Amino acid sequence: xxxxxxxxxxxxxxxxxxxxxxxxxxxxxxxxxxxxxxxxxxxxxxxxxxxxxxxxxxxxxxxxxxxxxxxxxxxxxxxxxxxxxxxxxxxxxxxxxxxxxxxxxxxxxxxxxxxxxxxxxxxxxxxxxxxxxxxxxxxxxxxxxxxxxxxxxxxxxxxxxxxxxxxxxxxxxxxxxxxxxxxxxxxxxxxxxxxxxxxxxxxxxxxxxxxxxxxxxxxxxxxxxxxxxxxxxxxxxxxxx
Ligand SMILES: Nc1ncnc2c1ncn2[C@@H]1O[C@H](COP(=O)(O)OP(=O)(O)OP(=O)(O)O)[C@@H](O)[C@H]1O
Numbered sequence: 001x002x003x004x005x006x007x008x009x010x011x012x013x014x015x016x017x018x019x020x021x022x023x024x025x026x027x028x029x030x031x032x033x034x035x036x037x038x039x040x041x042x043x044x045x046x047x048x049x050x051x052x053x054x055x056x057x058x059x060x061x062x063x064x065x066x067x068x069x070x071x072x073x074x075x076x077x078x079x080x081x082x083x084x085x086x087x088x089x090x091x092x093x094x095x096x097x098x099x100x101x102x103x104x105x106x107x108x109x110x111x112x113x114x115x116x117x118x119x120x121x122x123x124x125x126x127x128x129x130x131x132x133x134x135x136x137x138x139x140x141x142x143x144x145x146x147x148x149x150x151x152x153x154x155x156x157x158x159x160x161x162x163x164x165x166x167x168x169x170x171x172x173x174x175x176x177x178x179x180x181x182x183x184x185x186x187x188x189x190x191x192x193x194x195x196x197x198x199x200x201x202x203x204x205x206x207x208x209x210x211x212x213x214x215x216x217x218x219x220x221x222x223x224x225x226x227x228x229x230x231x232x233x234x235x236x237x238x239x240x241x
Contacts, residue, residue: 001026001146001178002047007056008203009039009046016042018203020056024146029172029179031189033239034199040182041077043204044148047180048074060146073144073177077151079135081123087134088119094142102141109137112171129160133167140175150182165191169216186235190228191219198238208238 002024009017016039024030032040045051049069058065081090095101110116113133153161183189189196196210222228
């Protein structure tokens with residue numbers, strides 16, 4: 001689905017990404033973990049075509065997409081809902097931009113995120129978790145196959161975050177999209193992902209790739225298990241260098 005080959009990028013004279021190579025298979029959930037400020041959001045800007053890499057190639061479904069916009073679903077760290085638009089109007093936005101409004105799908109998405117009765121509410125009338133669900137529904141409404149989610153649960157409290165992780169997986173069971181996910185939480189990455197890339201601090205490149213070996217449906221119950229904790233410790237040690 002996505003193959004980034006030997007990407008390099010700099011802001012002015014500062015090298016942010018250097019020879020970064022990684023891939024995401026169709027239907028996979030892949031997480032990126034790296035130190036704060038290492039360049040993860042910048043990588044999403046490159047994949048989304050906002051910036052062009054200085055060197056290297058980004059392939060989406062086999063096609064070179066350096067600098068091409070509008071091909072991925074993107075959800076930023078904060079929900080970025082438009083405060084003057086209702087929940088339904090916010091979800092509809094990506095379809096409006098694509099010029100193809102599908103009222104039936106919007107209705108289904110509202111049901112799927114459990115917010116049908118909030119369709120005409122405004123963002124400030126919702127909790128943080130509800131706002132993130134609306135932002136995610138807006139990303140899903142765009143029908144893009146690859147979803148790039150930039151630390152979507154970072155601002156939520158622990159309980160809401162845990163609910164949202166389970167909720168995200170249940171939605172993806174039905175929606176079958178491919179996800180590239182940025183998180184600072186090693187536990188969250190293990191709970192959600194098929195594979196995890198640990199990244200180096202600037203300039204950013206892949207330090208190590210981990211496959212998560214546990215069946216997804218049992219992961220929440222296995223959080224205290226020896227194998228789970230060992231993997232978590234190994235990734236944390238890798239992050240600390
Ligand atoms: N437009 C810009 N011009 C110059 N430097 C920038 C610009 N945007 C970001 N940076 C710098 O590039 C580095 C990487 O930023 P980026 O936001 O990609 O990191 P990140 O890994 O996503 O951080 P975090 O995990 O804290 O969200 C940071 O040091 C940041 O200050």
